[in-house]
Amino acid sequence: MGQAFLEIDGLFKNFGGLRAVDNVSFSMNRDQILGLIGPNGAGKTTLVRLIIGILRPDSGSIRFKGKNVIGLKTWDIINLGIACTFQNMRPFRRLPIIANVMVSCLCPRAMKRGEWVKRVEAKALDALEFAGISDMSLEKASTLSQGDLKRLEVARAIATEPELLILDEPFGGLSPAETDLMAKSIKRLHKGGRFGRLHSEGPAMIIIEHKLQQLMKIVDRIIVLNYGIIIADGTPEEVVNDKEVVESYLGEGGI
Amino acid sequence: MGILGVYLRKIYTLFRGEVLVLPSRIVVFLFFLVLLFLPVVTQDLYLLRILILTSIFAILAASWDLLSGYTGQMNFGHALFFGVGAYTAALLNLHAHIPPYGSIPLGGLAAVLAGLVIGIPCLRLRGTYLALTTLAFPIILMGIVFAIPGITGGELGVSGLSRLSSSRLYDYYITVVLMLGLCTIMWKITDSKTGIIFHAIREDELAVRTSGINVTRYKLLAFSLSGFFAGISGGLYAHFMRIAGPSTLEVSMSFTVVIWAVFGGIVTIYGPVGAVFILFPLLEFFRFWPEFRMLLFAVVILLILLYMPNGILPWVRDKIEKECPRCKVRNVATRKTCRVCVAPLD
Numbered sequence: 001m002g003q004a005f006l007e008i009d010g011l012f013k014n015f016g017g018l019r020a021v022d023n024v025s026f027s028m029n030r031d032q033i034l035g036l037i038g039p040n041g042a043g044k045t046t047l048v049r050l051i052i053g054i055l056r057p058d059s060g061s062i063r064f065k066g067k068n069v070i071g072l073k074t075w076d077i078i079n080l081g082i083a084c085t086f087q088n089m090r091p092f093r094r095l096p097i098i099a100n101v102m103v104s105c106l107c108p109r110a111m112k113r114g115e116w117v118k119r120v121e122a123k124a125l126d127a128l129e130f131a132g133i134s135d136m137s138l139e140k141a142s143t144l145s146q147g148d149l150k151r152l153e154v155a156r157a158i159a160t161e162p163e164l165l166i167l168d169e170p171f172g173g174l175s176p177a178e179t180d181l182m183a184k185s186i187k188r189l190h191k192g193g194r195f196g197r198l199h200s201e202g203p204a205m206i207i208i209e210h211k212l213q214q215l216m217k218i219v220d221r222i223i224v225l226n227y228g229i230i231i232a233d234g235t236p237e238e239v240v241n242d243k244e245v246v247e248s249y250l251g252e253g254g255i
Numbered sequence: 256m257g258i259l260g261v262y263l264r265k266i267y268t269l270f271r272g273e274v275l276v277l278p279s280r281i282v283v284f285l286f287f288l289v290l291l292f293l294p295v296v297t298q299d300l301y302l303l304r305i306l307i308l309t310s311i312f313a314i315l316a317a318s319w320d321l322l323s324g325y326t327g328q329m330n331f332g333h334a335l336f337f338g339v340g341a342y343t344a345a346l347l348n349l350h351a352h353i354p355p356y357g358s359i360p361l362g363g364l365a366a367v368l369a370g371l372v373i374g375i376p377c378l379r380l381r382g383t384y385l386a387l388t389t390l391a392f393p394i395i396l397m398g399i400v401f402a403i404p405g406i407t408g409g410e411l412g413v414s415g416l417s418r419l420s421s422s423r424l425y426d427y428y429i430t431v432v433l434m435l436g437l438c439t440i441m442w443k444i445t446d447s448k449t450g451i452i453f454h455a456i457r458e459d460e461l462a463v464r465t466s467g468i469n470v471t472r473y474k475l476l477a478f479s480l481s482g483f484f485a486g487i488s489g490g491l492y493a494h495f496m497r498i499a500g501p502s503t504l505e506v507s508m509s510f511t512v513v514i515w516a517v518f519g520g521i522v523t524i525y526g527p528v529g530a531v532f533i534l535f536p537l538l539e540f541f542r543f544w545p546e547f548r549m550l551l552f553a554v555v556i557l558l559i560l561l562y563m564p565n566g567i568l569p570w571v572r573d574k575i576e577k578e579c580p581r582c583k584v585r586n587v588a589t590r591k592t593c594r595v596c597v598a599p600l601d
Contacts, residue, residue, distance in 0.1 A: 073471075074464040074465055075467050075470065078464075078466065083465075083467075086462070090459045091458075092454065092455045092462065093458060095455065096583070099451050099455075100455075102448070103452060104466040106452060106466075106468065107466055107467025109467055138582065156462075160467050
């Protein structure tokens with residue numbers, strides 16, 4: 001049997017008396033787009049923070065491409081090929097937008113890819129072009145709207161050329177038209193290929209999102225968390241019909 | 256002659272296209288020119304002495320900006336690097352008879368070690384906590400200096416060092432050329448890709464980490480670089496004054512550096528340098544009224560910061576230049592259209 005791309009086993013995380021992640025175990029393949037949903041406070045963001053090493057679990061294991069990532073520094077995990085965006089955007093506000101992306105282009109993983117070692121600016125511009133904000137590359141990040149900040153987050157994440165991309169509420173604060181555009185970009189990115197000097201590995205994805213209608217259109221599989229516990233894991237159709245998910249999260253009206 | 260003519264024309268074209276287009280660049284060019292050719296006009300020993308000390312402290316102030324302004328690692332104990340550089344150069348010169356051109360760089364390297372010594376325990380700290388912790392280090396070193404007077408000279412310091420050079424004029428050229436060179440290097444560092452990461456660390460350290468950048472390495476690099484430049488200024492000071500005393504480690508020295516940098520405008524490099532060239536001679540000028548000297552000094556600083564909170568030099572720069580809203584290139588304030596993209600500037 002082949003090795004799982006991402007394998008999480010028996011993960012626990014407590015904050016004082018609160019159990020934020022409770023015996024979470026799942027694995028995913030290289031070609032999947034996984035939706036991670038659940039009510040506020042279910043432990044979704046905590047789980048992401050555990051995967052990228054911002055938090056350390058109390059117990060359990062996280063293996064990425066067969067390598068245990070627990071105990072590694074965040075930047076080492078990113079350089080293994082995982083990238084993430086934040087729910088509350090964290091731009092470098094006083095820097096121009098292009099410099100925001102250049103920081104990601106300067107990470108060892110991105111710099112190793114030979115041909116554009118000396119062309120960081122050009123690659124950053126291509127990442128911005130992919131995200132649809134290249135025309136504002138010289139503006140300060142503080143001038144961006146909510147939707148453009150989301151795009152900047154995506155541009156920064158894909159500039160590291162990840163194999164696993166974790167998007168925390170990529171549709172949050174976007175208008176319906178912008179949401180559709182973002183969903184298309186995500187699909188395009190997942191297919192992989194070359195976008196100028198930017199090369200998409202066709203990353204596997206974990207998407208945390210509350211806009212379920214849009215999410216269902218792009219994911220292959222959904223995991224539902226509630227009080228830190230996985231209460232459902234299956235295809236979008238299976239999950240929306242799951243009684244426990246309906247009771248704890250979706251409500252009788254469904255999505 | 257023909258080839259020389261071509262090169263001269265090339266240099267003039269470059270000068271016209273790169274320097275004469277912006278008032279700030281003309282000012283910097285004149286600053287270099289005046290400092291390099293001043294001794295042709297006057298070799299007054301007192302004036303040269305003031306300018307030598309000003310140049311030494313300009314390196315120190317710029318090195319603080321590199322660490323605290325650019326990288327956001329608020330250092331209230333910058334005198335540590337200055338003192339370590341001064342004492343190391345002094346002790347090496349006095350006991351190992353290493354001449355100034357060897358002892359000063361070694362003083363800089365010792366300050367790099369000091370940078371790592373304070374950088375490593377301070378990695379987890381930010382803001383006020385970092386500032387207060389860094390404040391403690393020069394005080395600790397001063398305690399060590401007083402504890403081993405046999406080596407450090409205690410309160411009297413280490414004296415009787417070799418002169419920087421054989422004459423005041425040479426001293427002047429050594430310090431001024433070093434100041435111009437080192438400050439240019441610092442400015443180039445901040446303008447490089449490393450500089451972008453320094454900026455980003457100041458803005459949001461977590462976001463830099465999740466961009467795959469080893470933040471620890473870059474923070475230690477900032478401490479080391481800043482320490483090196485400050486250590487060089489400490490070594491220069493020790494050899495120029497021919498003494499390295501506990502005054503180099505005083506808390507007031509650390510805070511004076513912060514005052515210079517904030518007065519001139521942080522995150523600029525040129526701001527702190529300009530501020531030292533304004534404030535240090537000004538303080539000397541106020542010696543005419545010795546009883547009001549510090550009061551006048553404080554009033555000047557307060558007034559400037561009240562009306563120019565980002566520092567005097569960025570304020571002046573914004574008055575004489577404006578940024579193109581489209582291509583972000585700076586233009587003379589009197590221009591109506593951008594010199595590069597021709598977009599209207601108003």
